[in-house]
Amino acid sequence: MKDEQVIHCEELTKRFGDFYAVNQISFSVSKGEIFGFLGANGAGKTTAMRMLCGLSYPTSGRAYVAGYDVYKNQEKIKQNIGYMSQKFSLYENLTVLENIELFGGIYGLKDKEIRERGAYLIRDLGLEKEAKKMVAALPLGWKQKLAFSVAIFHQPQIVFLDEPTGGVDPITRRQFWDMIYKAADDGITVFVTTHYMDEAEYCGRLSVMVDGEIEALGSPQDLKQRFDAKSMDDVFYQLARGAKRSDS
Amino acid sequence: MNKQAVHIRNLTKTYEKGKVKAVNQVSFEVGKGELFGLIGPDGAGKTTIFRVLATLLNPDSGEVAVEGLDVQRDYHQIRQLIGYMPGKFSLYQDLTIRENIDFFAALFAADIEDNYQVIKPIYEQLAPFADRRAGKLSGGMKQKLALCCALVHKPSILLLDEPTTGVDVVSRREFWDMLNQLKNQGITILVSTPYMDEAMRCERIALIQQGRILSVDTPDQLIRSFPSRLYAAKSADIYHLMLDLRTDPKIESCYAFGEYLHITLKQAYDEEGTPHLIDFARKAGHVEIVVEEIKPGIEDLFIRLTK
Numbered sequence: 001m002k003d004e005q006v007i008h009c010e011e012l013t014k015r016f017g018d019f020y021a022v023n024q025i026s027f028s029v030s031k032g033e034i035f036g037f038l039g040a041n042g043a044g045k046t047t048a049m050r051m052l053c054g055l056s057y058p059t060s061g062r063a064y065v066a067g068y069d070v071y072k073n074q075e076k077i078k079q080n081i082g083y084m085s086q087k088f089s090l091y092e093n094l095t096v097l098e099n100i101e102l103f104g105g106i107y108g109l110k111d112k113e114i115r116e117r118g119a120y121l122i123r124d125l126g127l128e129k130e131a132k133k134m135v136a137a138l139p140l141g142w143k144q145k146l147a148f149s150v151a152i153f154h155q156p157q158i159v160f161l162d163e164p165t166g167g168v169d170p171i172t173r174r175q176f177w178d179m180i181y182k183a184a185d186d187g188i189t190v191f192v193t194t195h196y197m198d199e200a201e202y203c204g205r206l207s208v209m210v211d212g213e214i215e216a217l218g219s220p221q222d223l224k225q226r227f228d229a230k231s232m233d234d235v236f237y238q239l240a241r242g243a244k245r246s247d248s
Numbered sequence: 249m250n251k252q253a254v255h256i257r258n259l260t261k262t263y264e265k266g267k268v269k270a271v272n273q274v275s276f277e278v279g280k281g282e283l284f285g286l287i288g289p290d291g292a293g294k295t296t297i298f299r300v301l302a303t304l305l306n307p308d309s310g311e312v313a314v315e316g317l318d319v320q321r322d323y324h325q326i327r328q329l330i331g332y333m334p335g336k337f338s339l340y341q342d343l344t345i346r347e348n349i350d351f352f353a354a355l356f357a358a359d360i361e362d363n364y365q366v367i368k369p370i371y372e373q374l375a376p377f378a379d380r381r382a383g384k385l386s387g388g389m390k391q392k393l394a395l396c397c398a399l400v401h402k403p404s405i406l407l408l409d410e411p412t413t414g415v416d417v418v419s420r421r422e423f424w425d426m427l428n429q430l431k432n433q434g435i436t437i438l439v440s441t442p443y444m445d446e447a448m449r450c451e452r453i454a455l456i457q458q459g460r461i462l463s464v465d466t467p468d469q470l471i472r473s474f475p476s477r478l479y480a481a482k483s484a485d486i487y488h489l490m491l492d493l494r495t496d497p498k499i500e501s502c503y504a505f506g507e508y509l510h511i512t513l514k515q516a517y518d519e520e521g522t523p524h525l526i527d528f529a530r531k532a533g534h535v536e537i538v539v540e541e542i543k544p545g546i547e548d549l550f551i552r553l554t555k
Contacts, residue, residue, distance in 0.1 A: 039416075041415065167289060169457065174504055174551075
């Protein structure tokens, strides 16, 4: 295994009864890469992500995340990654500052570090006036930006983003991607799922899952050439059109 | 009274005793048989407008009518005329597909046989799973079932609140094809979406942000109203190209858009865009530079209007 590969999986499989949610997927992601993990509803993205985040054991195959084995070192993996999803990311009934303190504490940062980095973060996001407000009172776009900052607060090697920009307005969506680019530029590997195909184009490489398998893998440019498509939207449509599975 | 399918004039709706202005002096009209899109992000006020039209919320002020009927005075009649699909899946998860459809038909005292032509294209896709519980359906199938239930009493107007949110590209395209079929049967459709690319599938759209309408027109007219030239640029290192271009005083805006950056220049430099951008990028040390003038999309206009 090359040392700059922060995610590496070989024939990773998850079976529920006789249903192959994820069927022998293999790919690697390098340090500082923005990797898009696409697929139709029900293709198996969430199941695959759960295994990579150390939340569920594979049925077979191999996978290493941040250098740790997904079978043996789930806890180590959790310490070395950040995670954010559209559905859950911050505690709505805690203030901005309390959320930062809570997550900093969970990831084992020292109080002094939390204070210093927290103050910097709040300044950086321009949230000085909101620091003592409940997260519930923030507009969605701010919440998502804060959630992303909190997900990388402990400076993880990898951050997993599960549809981070759903429903967010076009300007905030772009500010969010500016933050993703910056994090990647700072060496954090970004693993992201999205339903916005223009965002798929922002990824260095991406994979498209269909019915539990990775049907295509490459840079947006490669994939568009390979499928003779004008946009990633068309690539995705060609691949996912024949999908047999779907879920919510 | 106005005979448009939907008539909204100066609608305002606040929450928390006036502290939160969800909808602020909104006006627009939807013609009979029109496919009209309400395009805007979460929190823009789309759902509030739908709930007022569906007679589930009273406006604070303003005039709101559906098929010429007042939403407060004539709510009972309006409920017979509309088919409402809320943003959140709100069918009975424990009932099967067939039972949900029967239930909604019974509520409206509608006869499924009589109205079968309306729901046929959708129902045929659901039929193989008729005995499956709604809670066990996929996202795309749930959405079709909800549409079917909203249509079962043959409404003259459909109110669809973000029917395609969180749904993948394939299901989204299928859903819009279904809406076109319904429009061809003469049903008025008011549909909201946060996906700007879906705007092009509507006859007219209203762009909405923070409770206010930014603009109402056909998608083509709106695009024509874009006030300057738009350039697309890329290079081998697009992130640093973006950071570099943003330091250029001649540039008015520069943001990522798919595989390119989209750029507008200040008015005085608007026409020399392509040579200037190529030159600037080259001097900043970029390679594999591509710059061209392009036609803006709805999302470009939206960004422009909200800046």
